[in-house]
Amino acid sequence: MGTTITIKNLTKRFGDVVAVNNVSLTVEAGTFLTLLGPSGCGKTTLLRCVAGLEDPDEGEIYIGDKLVYSRARGISVPAGQRDVGLVFQNYALWPHMTVYKNMSFALEIRKLPKSEIDKRVKESLAEVKMLGYENRYPREMSGGQQQRIALARMLAYRPKVFLMDEPLSNLDARLRMDMRAELKRLHHVAGATTIYVTHDQVEALTMSSLIAVMKDGVLQQVDTPDRVYRCPSNLFVADFIGNPKVNLLEGVVDGQGHVDLGEFKVPVSVCGVQGKVVLAVRPEDIAVYTEPTMGAVESSVYSVLPSGADSTIVARVGEREITIRVPGISSLKMDDRVWLGFDPRTINLYDGNSGNLIAVREA
């Protein structure tokens, strides 16, 4: 099932801009890998290099054990011969062809018999629940329907690798939710190795088996969604993942098991760390008490933002703002006095200078 994709030391430049900078990445067979990062981070370029739509400037790409790109050997297999499928952000359905023609295009190129083409088109349409739309033109369908057809067009010729470039970004929020579930299911059924590009961290967290976070063309972290969320390898990843955002507090390790933040101290369970650090703690990992509690820090409620399933509370200790997430609708009011409890086991520490992770949480 599926095919391994191996990317070695890949670099792609556009003039002076390094879009992809020395990226090495192995995507095991059947993996759903998400390339995640802010716009302009090089994730789409990397995807297009794998697809064969861009020629990189350095490095190698293997799909399975087939070398599809190598600068050193001067090899670049054309996109059509890499056995990959690509769903474009704007779907790129051919406006002058019906749904059927859009889907049979690749099959006709592959010179499949008519009956087989017919069978595959019907099957793929069934998979995306669009049977009966064969004779529609793209402009006669809604965005969501076009999205499904774009998927079906890829499924019809059964590529070994699925590539998707922000396929859900043009859909409204509600449809996007539905399609996430569909896509995850499709990947599960087809089992094809998938590289999925998005700037939406929720999409990445909900769908992937592996997330690769990129910034300025450089790979920041490749890990499971759980690890990326709980143990971001540097401050950029920590800050980028999670909503509401992680609390990043600058301080100094005092050598007595505490990080001194100025206004207060937080106990940490690390040894051997010294100097300036940034303490990272997720909003849901901070406990809120309404009366003085051992070890908890006194603060005042700056704002309360309930959103149904949970509430976000912004509290202030001196000049520092700390975000906390609590389940349900909070009964706190603005300017209430609360005590914040930090659990040393949920705290990550980052080097104050390099921003790299130096001490990992235990739980």
Added chain:
Amino acid sequence: MSVPEVLQPPLSLRVLAAYRRFIRWLTSARVLLALILLVMMVYLILIPLYRMVETTLTYQERDVLAVPDAVPGELTTYHWVRMLASRISKVFLYAPLQHSLVVATGATLLAMLIGSILAWLVIRTDMPGRNLINNLATIPYIMPSWTIAMAWKVLFNTRVAGGTPGLLEYLIGRPVPTWLAYGPIPIIVSSALHYYTFFFLFVSAALMSIDSNLEEAAELMGSSRGRILRRITFPLVLPALLSGFIMTFSKVMGTFGGPNVLGTPVRYYVIATMIRSNVAIGEFADAFVLAIVLILFTIVTIYINQRLIGTRKSYETIGGRGFVAHVARLRRWRGVLAAAVIIFQVLVIALPLGLLAYDTFMLRSGDFSLSNFTLHYWIGKSDINIANGAPGVLRNPKIYSSAWNSIRLSLATAFFTALLGVILGYAIVKGRGTRLSKLVEQISFVPYVIPGIAFGAVYISMFSKRVGPIPPLYGTFALLVVVSVAKHIPYSARSGVSAMLQVGRELEEAGQIAGANLWERFKRIIFPLTSAGFVSGFLLTFITTMRELSLIILLVTPATQVLASQTMRYTENGDDQMANAVILILITLVLIGNFLIGRFRGGSLKKGLGM
């Protein structure tokens, strides 16, 4: 699975890799097409230009007669000195150049006046019949440019200048002054009535895009009407006026037909007609010197205008969305003005056609009485006493073959131009940002700055001898197609680029991913998606080629005669009735073509002008 580390490979492998990369670059779709186009354009545009310059700088075979110690093929400034600084310079170069400048400037200014006033009336007043005026305005332009000149001759011809009397002289019984019959004034007026369409289209587009709020703002500040027009409206349409100026000026500079009909008989030569007469007597090198001078003048004009437009282009973005058209009320002048404009337009169209038709029914030129009526020039059998024995046009095999040549020349040119447009568009758009793409785009623009007659001259020098595998094309029908297609390259590139920009790059990439090769992508994705532009480009090229004269006049031979050149041949032989009958046939064909364009959605003269 494990993958071997990337190691520094031995030199032989690195050379192989570099070679493979080069081959891949070379065979990638955009590069391959760009290179093919580049070779083609170098061959069709740059080499002919070079050969033309080279010819002016070397002794020709015939120069031995004038310069005893001349060695044919040897480098010399003889031709340049002869044309620029000798006894004959004034007659051969300076006088024609002065005439060309006078005629081009005069015609451009007059066309500007007519076109702008009409545009303002149509767009900015509550005048009735504006649709009709709009439609009528384009008709003079689609007719051959020398139509009005030929009709002018029927109306104003005079015995004083050695011709037969025109209708006016016949009616008033006194000779018409020569200045009214021939020379700069008739050429200026007849050209202006043809080219005012440019200004009409450019200025009405500009006026339509100006938000009236800008003018109303001035009105609120207490500005007078005249002041608003002068201080607000005029600066805003200035870029459009300048664009119209470039197009008209360079066209008139290179126009052969009108000056040949109304200037040559009284030895009022312009550069275009002087080039022709030098070619006719075999003085190619001298003709080429004139052509180069013409090209240089055109380039300078365009350069100056571009500099002027440059900073002002930004105005074009003004307005657009949700603008309010401020319409001037003409009150009781509405009807009068509308009638005046429509009568003017109909006269400009119908009067020439009527005069031409009238002329073809006169047995002897100059006798406008009913007793002189004949159908001989249309359906008569050959009579050695009439029109040098040529049978009437409708039973004249020469006319049929010319008509067929015109049609197939226009069809072939239209087809190749439209095809080239899509390919040029692809190569330029896909390669955006690369030097290769820029080079293709720049070279494709070169024919734009070469006036028609000079472009034709360029091709004499190029294709008179065998070049590599290409046989000497001079005198062949193929050469007419080649020169017509080459001259259209700037327009086809521009329309091709805009058509290609409409096709998102993902649409082609989706085809690439699906495994379609270049040919399949063109056939199944790119051609179908650009077909609307292809068809309208095809039809527009069809009519512009049909009525093109300046470009091909130096290249036609009796065997490859087209209708346009046939009219000139008859005029020059003094067979005016035959010439006029032929031009009426030509106009009929062009109007049929134009009707087809009207039927075809999306095609318009504006698009054809690359606006």
